[in-house]
Amino acid sequence: MTGRAWQKGSAELLILSLLEHEPRHGYDLSKLIEARSGGVLRFHVASLYPLLYRLERRRWIGGRWVEKAGQRRRRYYRLTADGRRVLETKRRDWRTFAQAIGGIVGVEYA
Amino acid sequence: MTGRAWQKGSAELLILSLLEHEPRHGYDLSKLIEARSGGVLRFHVASLYPLLYRLERRRWIGGRWVEKAGQRRRRYYRLTADGRRVLETKRRDWRTFAQAIGGIVGVEYA
């Protein structure tokens, strides 16, 4: 549970980043985060879906249902123009934040 | 408000780090965080004092009152042996976490 509290706030940045180049659905995002972080990051679906609704309500992402035979329906999300701008800002902010923390606690990321 | 949400969870690491080499009192810690981060990080005292009580309750830090003439009383905190171990763990965890985030969102800290 150690680092779980840090995830607060980073979730939005993660989701926006993963949607940058292609639309994805919720379950896929959840699996991607876990896989790409080598298991370090893990988002429970109970956090993920409400987060996606929130981002959609803010118009940072847009979702649409895709139904295929022999498959549960999926909702695919894509970045909006607003979302793209927010992503850039959040990336910069994250970098600034991480460097500030690193500077004080004496951690280098190299 | 941009990065404020990220602070959740990093507060403990910051405090423990700042107490690593010398005892400090609450107000001092609050000012130090702001100064050393160039204003990027800022902890309101309303968050800070309850946090200090929590850390003391967990025996990660120990506080003692210091009264001097012509000065409001101050409570100085120092790291305990437990606190020192926790600090090491949290530092490692933070590094792992920041690298995982950086890897997914495409941010380098160099």
Place this chain on the structure above:
DNA sequence: GCTTATATATGGCATCGCCATATATGGGGA
């Protein structure tokens, strides 16, 4: 005398991630 900086304290609130649980479908193995 008034404001500002120093210094600690606390009640109530908002945000956000988690647990538990629910629904629904397809595939693989015993």
Place this chain on the structure above:
DNA sequence: TCCCCATATATGGCGATGCCATATATAAGC
């Protein structure tokens, strides 16, 4: 055949943690 697992989305309630507002108290500076 039957059950479990992976896939896929949904939601009520809870806990942790930081913030706002406010309070108290003292010394320094104008």
